[in-house]
Ligand SMILES: Nc1ncnc2c1ncn2[C@@H]1O[C@H](COP(=O)(O)OP(=O)(O)OP(=O)(O)O)[C@@H](O)[C@H]1O
Ligand SMILES: Nc1ncnc2c1ncn2[C@@H]1O[C@H](COP(=O)(O)OP(=O)(O)O)[C@@H](O)[C@H]1O
Ligand SMILES: [Mg+2]
């Protein structure tokens with residue numbers, strides 16, 4: 001049984017200028033111990049999906065349909081008291097800006113200790129010891145315990161956020177662009193750290209716009225476009241033989257330091273989700289779109305274990 | 321032919337910002353944002369400048385187009401020393417070097433239609449009449465892909481997407497047909513699916529105007545697409561410089577190698593285990609000797625004591641006592 005099973009999830013923002021269909025009919029599974037990455041461009045709905053997974057959809061957003069089952073609990077319907085126990089303890093989250101989860105006025109040690117105490121893992125001195133070990137395990141020196149967040153670098157702050165997020169040994173860590181603000185050398189060490197945790201059994205849901213990063217680290221990749229999940233499957237097959245035209249074009253657009261040099265891009269721009277295109281949302285930018293794509297919304301089809309949202313899944317291929 | 325040349329360029333920013341702070345501080349401390357940098361950009365050539373955040377890339381770029389005054393060194397443009405040029409003389413030369421910023425929103429006027437903003441440099445520098453400027457603006461709107469240009473001319477920045485705004489910023493910088501541009505992370509805020517469309521536009525102008533470019537980016541993969549030459553900056557200094565493909569294939573400086581190995585790639589590729597120590601570089605008190613010394617796995621006593629000079633090895637410049645083999 002999957003650890004996390006999202007089925008037909010829709011999340012909309014009710015703004016003054018209209019309804020933003022940020023997540024629309026998204027289904028996704030994550031097995032215990034697995035690392036799944038959600039990739040997509042800005043505004044494709046990745047963060048909305050991440051927040052909604054622990055029912056922290058920011059207002060004016062609302063989950064309007066579908067279910068999220070985590071470890072047997074229906075997150076959408078669960079009472080607040082149950083959710084509070086799950087958050088932090090079983091599912092925790094880190095963000096692009098580590099200060100989101102840090103208090104600038106308190107030492108990182110006392111913040112970490114508080115998390116330990118609040119969840120009844122330890123008290124007083126014992127909590128302090130657990131907190132210190134937490135900092136060591138994310139590769140920070142012991143004296144970091146007495147530092148204030150502003151005394152640390154961006155990478156070190158993200159390590160503290162990871163220490164706080166993992167000290168209760170959650171089953172699932174949702175990481176929303178945790179390294180986007182960091183330099184690549186630091187990014188690598190943070191990703192190595194997450195990989196260590198993953199190897200020890202913690203499942204990871206990484207949200208990133210960086211396809212290459214996702215491809216190096218995850219077991220499965222879910223590609224989002226304009227609020228929809230357009231392709232989901234095993235990393236190597238999604239990268240090496242993408243089935244959705246969007247995935248095909250996206251992967252060709254990723255610049256690399258090795259291999260062929262080319263300037264490839266997808267014509268046009270992602271749509272405004274207050275007025276998503278009719279039919280297939282990718283049709284205005286898709287080289288294969290025909291009259292059916294303009295009017296009829298595609299249904300998810302599964303081709304050799306891969307879920308694809310395209311009328312012509314498996315029959316169209318962008319040429320080199 | 322060399323168009324832009326910097327020699328021993330320096331820019332030190334005082335850490336103590338306010339006057340009182342400076343008086344109270346026993347000794348004013350400085351961020352050595354750019355510290356003795358020398359480089360050349362040839363006519364029609366693109367030099368990509370890569371480095372981590374805070375390494376001094378933007379400061380160097382601003383110095384070259386004289387938006388900042390250097391604290392030392394010289395800048396020559398087309399053989400003319402422009403280091404201390406001021407007033408009318410500088411204004412006259414301004415047309416020939418332009419800058420494009422990472423965040424086009426911050427560099428555009430929110431209350432003016434973009435067409436007028438694009439035309440503005442032409443009238444301001446008295447290069448064209450108002451009506452000529454307008455028709456030039458319409459022309460360049462078309463070349464940056466904002467069609468139909470008549471529609472885009474009358475739009476405000478907030479009515480455009482990030483990619484469209486960057487096109488406007490490019491049009492405004494290039495309408496005066498400069499010889500040299502500093503492009504400071506022009507695609508860093510854009511999604512990967514549209515990034516190359518902007519690079520494509522720059523590439524076209526580069527060919528048509530035989531434009532020389534300093535292309536600033538923190539992304540080596542982007543640098544590879546745009547620049548035939550590459551310079552790597554670390555803590556205010558250039559540590560390696562040379563032909564892009566040579567450096568990517570065989571970096572000589574340990575920092576360059578660490579940078580290349582850290583870039584995620586969709587292709588399976590060999591990566592060394594060379595890791596830099598997680599020491600935060602401090603631009604106020606940079607290490608004496610080699611600046612990478614506290615982080616470098618190969619560092620010796622010599623690296624700690626003596627600063628390596630940029631020396632030419634195999635058609636490249638490298639600042640390392642023990643360049644990689
Ligand atoms: N106007 C200023 N006043 C004081 N310090 C400054 C100023 N501009 C830059 N600095 C400092 O100079 C150093 C180099 O900054 P710069 O903006 O040139 O780096 P960068 O390589 O462009 O970084 P990024 O990749 O983040 O844009 C940094 O330590 C920065 O804090
Ligand atoms: N708090 C909010 N209020 C209104 N609209 C929002 C809010 N947060 C996100 N959106 C909209 O929802 C869509 C998806 O956004 P998001 O989930 O942040 O995407 P991503 O994380 O992939 O960049 C976008 O159109 C965005 O503008
Ligand atoms: Mg997001």
Ligand SMILES: [Mg+2]
Nearest residue numbers: 377378379504
């Ligand atoms: Mg900069």
